[in-house]
Amino acid sequence: xxxxxxxxxxxxxxEVQRSEEAANSLIELTLVDSNCSRLRGTICGPPDTxxxxxxxxLEIEIPETxxxxxPKVKFSTRIWHPxxxxxxxxxxLDILKDQWAAxxxxxxxxxxxxxxxxxxxxxxxxxxxxxxxxxxxxTEFRKTARHWTAAYAGARNIDHPELDTxxxxxxxxxxxxxxxxxxxxxxxxxxxxxxxxxxxx
Numbered sequence: 001x002x003x004x005x006x007x008x009x010x011x012x013x014x015e016v017q018r019s020e021e022a023a024n025s026l027i028e029l030t031l032v033d034s035n036c037s038r039l040r041g042t043i044c045g046p047p048d049t050x051x052x053x054x055x056x057x058l059e060i061e062i063p064e065t066x067x068x069x070x071p072k073v074k075f076s077t078r079i080w081h082p083x084x085x086x087x088x089x090x091x092x093l094d095i096l097k098d099q100w101a102a103x104x105x106x107x108x109x110x111x112x113x114x115x116x117x118x119x120x121x122x123x124x125x126x127x128x129x130x131x132x133x134x135x136x137x138x139t140e141f142r143k144t145a146r147h148w149t150a151a152y153a154g155a156r157n158i159d160h161p162e163l164d165t166x167x168x169x170x171x172x173x174x175x176x177x178x179x180x181x182x183x184x185x186x187x188x189x190x191x192x193x194x195x196x197x198x199x200x201x
Contacts, residue, residue: 005036005037005062005064005065005067006036006067008066008067008096009036009039009062009066009106009149009157012029012105012106012107013029013030013039013106014032015105015107016029016106016107016110017029018027019107021107021111021191022182023146025043025044025111025114026043026044027041027043027044027107027110027111028041028042029041029042029044029060029106029107029110030042031049033041034057035105036062037061037062037064038059038062039060039106040057040058040059040060040198041057041058041060041064041073041106041109041110041113042055042056042057042058043055043110043113043114044056044071044114045082045118045149045155046114046117046118049117049118050127050141050142050146050149051079051081051117051143051153051155052149052151052155053149053150053153053154053155054077054079054149054150054153054155055077055153055154056075056077056079056153057075057077058073058074058075058077058110058113059073059074059075059076059089060072060106061073061107063107067102067103067104067105068102069095069100070097070100070104070109071096071106071109072096073091073096073109073113073125073177074087074088074091075089075091075148076089077089077120077153078148078149078151078152079148079149079152079153080130080141080144080145080148080149080185081117081120081122081127081130081145082120082122082123082125082126082130082131083116083120083122083126083127083131084126084127084173085126085127086127086129086182086185087127087129088198089095089184090092091113091116091123091126091128092121092124092126092199093112093113093116095108095109095112095158096109099156102178108173115193120125120134122134122135126160131187133188137174137188138189140189143159143163143189144185144189146159146160147160147163147181147185148181148185151181152183161173163184163189166174166180166184166189166191167180167181168193169191170183170184170191170194170195170198173195175198180194180198180199183195183197184196
């Protein structure tokens, strides 16, 4: 790995670990296998959002051309959000693409992703199904996002026990839990449509 990149990542890592802002914002940054090209980021869901109480992990890959090119970042914790793929964890965020600047840091990236959770951009989606639900049915979107935050990110959520009941019913029909949750989420928790989705797939 290029020396300038390694030095920069080491400096940024210690900055985040010492930063009061990072601690207050509940963001963390750690090395994976003591390797400066791979890091793990952690962000907590912002208060007063469907992601509140959740802890989300991100995979961060640092290119040799860093900081002149952006890091590659994706969610490893599954999440229901218009700008994040519910399948791959890919993120649609301008600073990870053409709006990156060498003065930006990994702390900037984590804080920007955390801010994205609070202010989705459904007109520039990464996940078209989630964006459609967000625009057309805010109640269903929030209910689904809360459920995913509880299921995958550790939030405490007993707001909608009927959602777990529907998943359990589909598991009883022979579908696996992940597929059942995804199909129900994509079909606004309509059992008949979810079953059709699962059997057609």
